[in-house]
Amino acid sequence: xxxxxxxxxxxxxxxxxxxxxxxxxxxxxxxxxxxxxxxxxxxxxxxxxxxxxxxxxxxxxxxxxxxxxxxxxxxxxxxxxxxxxxxxxxxxxxxxxxxxxxxxxxxxxxxxxxxxxxxxxxxxxxxxxxxxxxxxxxxxxxxxxxxxxxxxxxxxxxxxxxxxxxxxxxxxxxxxxxxxxxxxxxxxxxxxxxxxxxxxxxxxxxxxxxxxxxxxxxxxxxxxxxxxxxxxxxxxxxxxxxxxxxxxxxxxxxxxxxxxxxxxxxxxxxxxxxxxxxxxxxxxxxxxxxxxxxxxxxxxxxxxxxxxxxxxxxxxxxxxxxxxxxxxxxxxxxxxxxxxxxxxxxxxxxxxxxxxxxxxxxxxxxxxxxxxxxxxxxxxxxxxxxxxxxxxxxxxxxxxxxxxxxxxxxxxxxxxxxxxx
Amino acid sequence: xxxxxxxxxxxxxxxxxxxxxxxxxxxxxxxxxxxxxxxxxxxxxxxxxxxxxxxxxxxxxxxxxxxxxxxxxxxxxxxxxxxxxxxxxxxxxxxxxxxxxxxxxxxxxxxxxxxxxxxxxxxxxxxxxxxxxxxxxxxxxxxxxxxxxxxxxxxxxxxxxxxxxxxxxxxxxxxxxxxxxxxxxxxxxxxxxxxxxxxxxxxxxxxxxxxxxxxxxxxxxxxxxxxxxxxxxxxxxxxxxxxxxxxxxxxxxxxxxxxxxxxxxxxxxxxxxxxxxxxxxxxxxxxxxxxxxxxxxxxxxxxxxxxxxxxxxxxxxxxxxxxxxxxxxxxxxxxxxxxxxxxxxxxxxxxxxxxxxxxxxxxxxxxxxxxxxxxxxxxxxxxxxxxxxxxxxxxxxxxxxxxxxxxxxxxxxxxxxxxxxxxxxxxxxxxxxxxxxxxxxxxxxxxxxxxxxxxxxxxxxxxxxxxxxxxxxxxxxxxxxxxxx
Numbered sequence: 001x002x003x004x005x006x007x008x009x010x011x012x013x014x015x016x017x018x019x020x021x022x023x024x025x026x027x028x029x030x031x032x033x034x035x036x037x038x039x040x041x042x043x044x045x046x047x048x049x050x051x052x053x054x055x056x057x058x059x060x061x062x063x064x065x066x067x068x069x070x071x072x073x074x075x076x077x078x079x080x081x082x083x084x085x086x087x088x089x090x091x092x093x094x095x096x097x098x099x100x101x102x103x104x105x106x107x108x109x110x111x112x113x114x115x116x117x118x119x120x121x122x123x124x125x126x127x128x129x130x131x132x133x134x135x136x137x138x139x140x141x142x143x144x145x146x147x148x149x150x151x152x153x154x155x156x157x158x159x160x161x162x163x164x165x166x167x168x169x170x171x172x173x174x175x176x177x178x179x180x181x182x183x184x185x186x187x188x189x190x191x192x193x194x195x196x197x198x199x200x201x202x203x204x205x206x207x208x209x210x211x212x213x214x215x216x217x218x219x220x221x222x223x224x225x226x227x228x229x230x231x232x233x234x235x236x237x238x239x240x241x242x243x244x245x246x247x248x249x250x251x252x253x254x255x256x257x258x259x260x261x262x263x264x265x266x267x268x269x270x271x272x273x274x275x276x277x278x279x280x281x282x283x284x285x286x287x288x289x290x291x292x293x294x295x296x297x298x299x300x301x302x303x304x305x306x307x308x309x310x311x312x313x314x315x316x317x318x319x320x321x322x323x324x325x326x327x328x329x330x331x332x333x334x335x336x337x338x339x340x341x342x343x344x345x346x347x348x349x350x351x352x353x354x355x356x357x358x359x360x361x362x363x364x365x366x367x368x369x370x371x372x373x374x375x376x377x378x379x380x381x382x383x384x385x386x387x388x389x390x391x392x393x394x395x396x397x398x399x400x401x402x403x404x405x406x407x408x409x410x411x412x413x414x415x416x417x418x419x420x421x
Numbered sequence: 422x423x424x425x426x427x428x429x430x431x432x433x434x435x436x437x438x439x440x441x442x443x444x445x446x447x448x449x450x451x452x453x454x455x456x457x458x459x460x461x462x463x464x465x466x467x468x469x470x471x472x473x474x475x476x477x478x479x480x481x482x483x484x485x486x487x488x489x490x491x492x493x494x495x496x497x498x499x500x501x502x503x504x505x506x507x508x509x510x511x512x513x514x515x516x517x518x519x520x521x522x523x524x525x526x527x528x529x530x531x532x533x534x535x536x537x538x539x540x541x542x543x544x545x546x547x548x549x550x551x552x553x554x555x556x557x558x559x560x561x562x563x564x565x566x567x568x569x570x571x572x573x574x575x576x577x578x579x580x581x582x583x584x585x586x587x588x589x590x591x592x593x594x595x596x597x598x599x600x601x602x603x604x605x606x607x608x609x610x611x612x613x614x615x616x617x618x619x620x621x622x623x624x625x626x627x628x629x630x631x632x633x634x635x636x637x638x639x640x641x642x643x644x645x646x647x648x649x650x651x652x653x654x655x656x657x658x659x660x661x662x663x664x665x666x667x668x669x670x671x672x673x674x675x676x677x678x679x680x681x682x683x684x685x686x687x688x689x690x691x692x693x694x695x696x697x698x699x700x701x702x703x704x705x706x707x708x709x710x711x712x713x714x715x716x717x718x719x720x721x722x723x724x725x726x727x728x729x730x731x732x733x734x735x736x737x738x739x740x741x742x743x744x745x746x747x748x749x750x751x752x753x754x755x756x757x758x759x760x761x762x763x764x765x766x767x768x769x770x771x772x773x774x775x776x777x778x779x780x781x782x783x784x785x786x787x788x789x790x791x792x793x794x795x796x797x798x799x800x801x802x803x804x805x806x807x808x809x810x811x812x813x814x815x816x817x818x819x820x821x822x823x824x825x826x827x828x829x830x831x832x833x834x835x836x837x838x839x840x841x842x843x844x845x846x847x848x849x850x851x852x853x854x855x856x857x858x859x860x861x862x863x864x865x866x867x868x869x870x871x872x873x874x875x876x877x878x879x880x881x882x883x884x885x886x887x888x889x890x891x892x893x894x895x896x897x898x899x900x901x902x903x904x905x906x
Contacts, residue, residue, distance in 0.1 A: 034467055042897035053778075054890040097779065184886040184893035187680060188687025192468055195684075294550070369889070401680055404853055404889070405484050410680040412476035 034196045039254045043185065044080075048112055050183030051081055056091060056099045059177040062366075066093040067131030068171060071148045071156065072106075077348045080255045081178065083108050088119060092129050123159045134164060135171035141361065144348055145172040172352075176362065179346045180353045182370040186256070187401060190345055190372045191410035193258045194399040196251035198411065201262035204247050208420050210266045213239045220249035221259075227383065227390040229326045241268040244278065244417070246395045258344040258372070261397030266420045274417060281381045281392045282417050284318075284335050289396070291316055292341075292375055293407045302356045302363040306339065309356065313337055322358040326380040326391050336380040336391075344399060345372040371402045375413070466689040473681060475563045478536060480679040482566060486544060486552045489673040490620075496546040497616030498667055499607075501644045501652070502529045502559070504539040504577075530629065530640045530671055530832060531622075536562035539577075541604065545614045553614075557607060576602035600647055604655035611660050619660060620667030623649060627668045632843045633832045640832050643668075675831040678854040678886075686830065686856050686884055687895035704751060704905055706738045716742045716749075717879075720766075722864075724813045724873025741902070746881045748902045759904060766865045766876040767902050769803075769820045773861055776801060777826065778885065778892040781857070787836040787847040791824060794838065798822050807840040811864045813873050821864040821875075829858035829882055851887055858882030859892060 037043075060068060070078060070089040082089050087106020091099045101112065105119030117125065126134075136156070137148045148156075157165040182190070204218045214236045215222045223233040224243045239245060243266045250259035265278050274282070291312050296305060310320040319336045321327050327336055343353035343362070354371060355362035375398045382391045398413035490498060527538040535542055540559025544552045556570040558577065564570045575583035579599055588595050596602060611619070623643040633640040644652070653661035678686075704714060710733050711719065718728045720741035736742065738753045741763060748767075750759045758764075776797045781790050795805045804819040806812050812821060826838035827846070836855065837846035851857075862879045880899075885892040 040897075042900050045900065046894055046897040050893055054888075054893060184683060184888065184895045185687065185897070188684050188895045191680065191684025192687070195468055195470075195473070403680065405488070408480060408484060408680040409476070410684050412472055412681075 034192075034199050036196055036251055037189070037192065037253045043189075044254075045109065045112065046185045047183060047189075048081060048083065048109075050185055051178070051181060052101060052112065053098065054183055055178060055181030057093070057097065059174055059181060060091065060093050060099060062177065063135065063174040065133050065135040065169070065171075065174055067091070067126070067129060067134045068174060069134060069156070070137045070171070070175075071152045072137075073149065073152070076147055077144060077179070077255065077346070078175075080346065083112070088122060090125065092131065094129065122156070123161065126160045126164050131164070132167060134160075134168045135174045136168050137171050137175065139170040139172035141172070143172055143361075144352060145170075145175050173365065176349070176352050176354070176365055177368065179349050180343055180365070180371060181368055182345065182372055182401070186345065186372070187370060187410060189253060189256060190258060190399060190401070193251040193253065193256070194260055194411040197249045197258065197260040198262070200249045200251065201247050201260065204249065205245075205262060205264050205418055205420065208239055208245070208264065208266070210239050210241055210243075210420065215239070215245075218247060220247050222247050223395070225393040227386055227392070229380070229391065229393065239266055239420075241266045241271075244281075244392065244394060245420070248395075248397055252347075255347050256345055257347045258374075258399050259397065260399055261376075261395060262414060262418065263394050263396075264418045264420045274419065277381070277383050277392055278417060281335075281379055281394055284337075284379050284381055285394060285396050285414075287316065288313065288318065288337055288377060288379065289375065289398075289413070292339075292377070293400075296341075296356070296367070296402060296407050298367050298369040298371065298402045298404075301366050302341075302354050302360075305356045305367060306358065306363070309339060321380070324378045324395075326389070326393070328389050332382050332384055332388065335382065338378040338380070340376045340378075341373050342376065343371065343373045367402055369402060369404070373400060373402075374398065375400050375407075466685065468689065469685055471562075473685065474533065474536070475566065477679060477681040477685075478534060478563060479566050480681050481534060481674070481677075482552070482554055484679055485674060485677045486554075487546070487550060489670055489677065490544065490546050490552060492673070493620065493667075493670045495618050495620040495665070495667065495670055497611065497614060497618070498544040498620040498670060499652070500531060500535065500542045500544075500622045500667070500671075501648055502527065502532065502535070502537055502540050502542070503644070503648065528641045530633075530675060534674065536566070541607070542567075543607075543610070545616065547614070555610075557610060558604075574602070574605070576605065600651050601654070603648065603651050607652070607655045608657055608660070611656055616660070617663060619656075619664045620670050621649075621652065621664050622667050622671060624668045625666035627672065627845050628843050629668070629833065632834060632846060634834060672833065672835060672849065673852070675833060676828050676836065676849075676855060677852045678830075678856050680854070682830070682856065683854060683886055683895055686886065688884070704736055706751065707735050709736050710734065711736065711742055714742075714744060716744045718743055718877070720748055720877045722811065722875055722877050724811055724875070726811065726877075741876065743879065746883070746899045748878055748899070749905055750902050751905045759902060762865075762867045762870070762876065763902060766863065766878060769865050770863050770878050770880070772801065773798070773803070773822055773863055774859070774880070774883070774898065777824075777859060777861060778894075781826070781838065781851060781885075781887055781892050783851055783853050783855075783887060783889055785851050787827075787838045787849055787851065790826075790836075790838045790851060791840070791847065794824060806864070809862045809879075811866075811873070811875050811877075817866045817868050817872070820866070823862040823864075825860045825862075826885075827858055827860065828855060829884075830856045853888070855887040856895075857885040857887055857892060859885040859894075859898075 068091040072078065072089060073086050075084060085106045085108050087108065088104040090102045090104065094100050100114050102115035103113050104117050104122055110116065137145060139145045204220060207213060207218060215232055215234055216236050223231055223246050224237065225231045245264045246261060248259050248261045250257055265274055292309060295308050295312050313320050317334060319330045319334045321336045321338045324338045330336060339357060341356035343349040343355060351360065353362045354365040354367050357363060375396060378395045380391050380393050396414060399410065400407050401410055532538060537559060540561060541557040543555045543557050546552050554567040556567050558571060558574045560573055561567065575581060629640050630642055712732050719731050720743055736751060738751050741748060741750045750763050777794055780793045780797050798805055802819060804815045804821045806821045806823050809823040815821060824839055825841055827834040828836055834842055835846040836849035836851050860880055860882055864875050864877050866875045883898040884894060884896040886895050
């Protein structure tokens with residue numbers, strides 16, 4: 001009898017555990033209305049075709065390249081734009097409004113390419129088109145764009161002959177420009193992904209229980225800095241009242257990706273709202289956002305753009321810092337701002353693309369129209385009442401796009417510092 | 422005891438499931454727009470949330486409002502949405518969906534842009550790069566998008582005690598007619614801002630009601646005579662004389678999209694033909710009719726095709742029909758794929774689509790864009806027809822194309838690249854990021870089938886966005902003819 005009771009008790013416990021488990025899961029599902037998109041063949045075809053139609057002619061002419069050869073032997077970062085199949089992809093500017101698209105030795109979507117031919121046709125193909133400047137997928141710098149093998153490079157030079165080999169130039173800038181160009185299907189995709197990552201971030205903030213949750217329990221890039229600038233980043237640090245927590249999270253479709261940020265403040269005992277210094281740092285976030293928004297336009301290089309932003313920040317009473325560290329030597333009355341507006345969209349473009357930042361080679365590249373990038377900026381606000389060098393820190397990370405009208409948010413940017421009780 | 426503890430947990434779970442179901446069916450507000458304006462927004466687009474609509478509103482205030490007010494040299498814009506534009510009929514139909522947007526049923530053209538079904542909204546250009554946004558009277562869905570929200574006037578609903586008290590205490594201020602309460606205090610507000618040119622929402626030349634998307638909802642012409650009278654009185658002679666029609670301002674504000682709108686225009690992101698393709702019960706040739714498969718029309722046609730006569734005619738092998746945007750061909754016995762003629766039609770459709778996408782330019786009027794596209798079509802050996810009917814008198818070798826590209830998503834069809842509609846539709850210039858319904862009809866003769874026999878395809882509204890580079894699609898257009906075995 002006792003044994004039966006015990007067994008029943010065990011069964012009931014298992015049922016209870018299961019119920020509790022599902023009850024925990026359900027509320028999360030309730031708020032998860034977005035799904036990361038799958039790359040449907042139709043959407044991929046549209047994106048590829050749109051880029052061939054509206055981006056390719058511009059970037060080839062901007063880079064003064066009339067033939068672009070991309071030798072692709074295996075999956076590489078151009079899978080998203082060209083398709084996954086290996087082959088020699090050749091784009092030729094033969095005048096008119098569009099670029100001829102050919103693939104030699106590859107099986108690709110016939111509706112996207114004008115010419116499919118065997119690889120053995122390469123020499124004749126190039127000679128017939130007589131290009132003046134041939135961009136090839138290599139570069140002299142350490143870069144992912146250095147993708148052609150030595151064997152292929154030698155073989156290609158041999159096939160096209162000395163006359164055309166001399167005309168070969170690295171395709172790195174052209175590749176970066178092409179990857180950074182956006183058609184409207186990508187613009188819409190970027191906006192949807194931003195909404196997905198924002199929702200993920202909200203979900204992560206909802207998990208936080210002050211005094212119990214460790215940063216490592218939260219998904220994404222999670223960080224807290226103390227008033228001296230010491231950072232805990234995805235560690236086992238337990239979230240405490242008074243912490244300003246930053247969470248970055250991402251969403252993607254194939255190699256098209258973005259990441260986005262949120263900020264939360266953990267109320268201290270007795271607090272019912274954000275304390276004045278936290279409200280103040282948020283106001284700085286909004287003021288600086290406005291400065292950035294008003295002063296970025298397509299056509300300038302990343303470094304030219306950075307100079308303008310630094311000037312505008314300084315005119316507005318801020319100190320620009322080229323490292324994401326509080327500068328103890330700067331005016332203690334002034335709030336310090338660091339900027340790293342890197343590209344978003346294609347994963348590779350986060351490094352190899354136009355960049356408004358003190359670092360990265362993309363600083364020399366021009367910001368294209370409809371450039372998808374992030375307003376990633378870090379604010380270090382002195383709190384002198386707590387002592388010399390003490391400061392608060394937040395990192396803003398919002399997805400933006402440059403249009404003819406300036407900078408637009410395709411989805412809602414961070415709306416404020418959320419309160420964690 | 423155990424049963425007692427388990428019971429509340431089950432109830433809790435059931436409650437959560439019910440909540441989940443309620444929330445997932447209609448996530449938020451945009452379902453109202455989907456219902457009102459067909460093909461512009463997916464009714465099941467999970468990204469069409471209240472937050473997104475709020476965001477779009479703010480972006481438009483920041484980016485579009487200063488531009489259009491300055492272009493029209495208007496430094497104050499008074500937009501009056503009277504409660505009668507909201508019938509409540511549609512709202513009541515959608516009531517069970519827990520929508521928090523009452524503006525879904527207003528016929529005011531800016532109900533979504535301003536998020537209201539009854540308000541007096543005043544925008545003032547005070548010189549810097551931002552326009553002051555004031556809800557002078559009434560309620561809006563998103564108060565934080567405005568600088569000042571004065572709230573609902575106690576005098577608008579005159580069935581309350583406040584007005585009784587007011588009349589008692591302020592007998593000397595009581596207007597001769599209760600209509601005088603409508604704009605009470607507005608004169609002082611305007612005087613403080615001293616505008617030079619005041620745009621007010623009344624139509625002077627644009628037939629907004631007749632020129633709107635009347636399939637679903639005709640838009641209002643704006644304020645009434647009584648409103649104009651009382652508004653003039655409230656403003657006083659000096660400022661009343663500065664009032665002008667805001668009709669073109671309204672049209673420009675509506676048709677200039679921000680990127681948030683393009684994100685929604687791109688749909689749910691599923692972007693797959695799978696979602697668009699109908700799942701039919703097996704078609705039985707000679708038995709199943711077009712109506713049975715929710716078909717729109719036959720694509721295989723005689724010269725004098727009368728679609729109405731065909732809706733109950735059974736489908737046969739070798740027939741091509743269209744359901745939604747998707748064309749279907751029923752294979753004949755022994756066929757593994759559609760015959761050359763059918764495939765050729767699709768090549769012609771893709772050719773027309775490309776001609777259109779390369780020949781719509783920002784700054785063109787609709788009429789200019791139409792002419793350019795016609796020239797290009799003719800240059801490519803096609804014939805333009807100004808009606809969506811096969812013209813038996815034309816060269817039987819030439820594919821005939823009819824065009825009706827127009828703005829979608831806002832209830833007005835302007836700018837419009839079409840021979841149809843009021844003149845102002847085609848007069849209107851094409852703005853940056855116009856959400857364009859790319860609608861064209863291809864009639865391809867098949868002389869080998871007999872005189873006048875032809876194939877037909879109508880693109881309905883492919884979702885194009887006009888940029889400086891031409892028309893770019895935010896959502897994949899149909900990519901092929903589906904075959905049915």
